Amino acid sequence: MNDLGQAAVSADKAPRTERGRRTVRKLLEAAAREFGERGFHEAAITGITGRAGVALGTFYTYFESKEELFRALVRDMSHATRSHVAEAVAGAPDRLAAERRGLAAFIAFTRKHPELYRIVEEAQFVADDVYREHYRSFVEGYRQGLATASARGEIVEGPDELRAWALIGMSVFLGMRYAIWGKDMPPEAVADHAIDLVSEGLRKRP
Structure with missing residues (x-):
């Protein structure tokens, strides 16, 4: 998804060459498919290396265990999502326009990467600190933007901070409904309705 992979590997195992970085990227992408389809506990290192087309020994060149790779993957996917949304909102004329663009971009991204939901949600049981880190990193970006x-x-x-958590919660569940459970409304239309709610509220007006 992005170039975070090298940073997600522990310092003593970080790839030193371009070939090594490409290998780590292949392992992360293969892990996304394996964990996304089978879940953490059913996923196998041999399944990941098979999908990546690398030898089993190569896996241990960069990762100590399945859990270490899973943790790296959650951070990688989190970074990719934030980067995609940040690129989409760059140049927005105001905050409400940025919210619309960002929500539409998030839903579109999730449609391309549906494994994101299963992997992130499973992280709360496998690596709770990384799970919290994922959402707190989003909150901090939102908080700064709102301020x-x-x-x-x-x-x-x-x-x-409270408003950031509320907006993220809205995005998470709208993404679940309109990217994972169904795609019966364009991301832009979902964003328009949702941000109209944020900007105008539920109160009936004359």
Whole structure:
């Protein structure tokens, strides 16, 4: 998905060559398919190396265990998702426009990578610290964006961290419904309706 793979490997096993970095990338991509289809406990290292087309010994050149690879994969997928959304919102004229673009981009990304949900959700039982890190990294980005928008007068002032968690929660469940469970509405339409709710609320107006 991205170039985080090298950073996700422990310092003493980090690849030193371009060939090594490509191998780590192949292992991460193969792990996404293996864990996404079979889950952590049913997934096998031999299944991952088979999908990646590398020897079993090569796996242990970069990872100590299946769990270490899983942890690296969650961080890799988290980074890829944040990068995709950040690229989509770059240049947005204001915060509400950024929210629309970001939500649409998240749903579109999840449609291409449906394994994201199973792997991230399973992380809470396999590597809870990485699971929390995944969401806290999103929250911090949101919090900074909301604080900046508030300072510019684009949105009302409020508890930025709480609002960040609320917006992320909305995105997670909308992604589940419109990317994983069904694709009966374009991502842009989902984002339009959701952000209209955020900007206008439920209160009936004259």
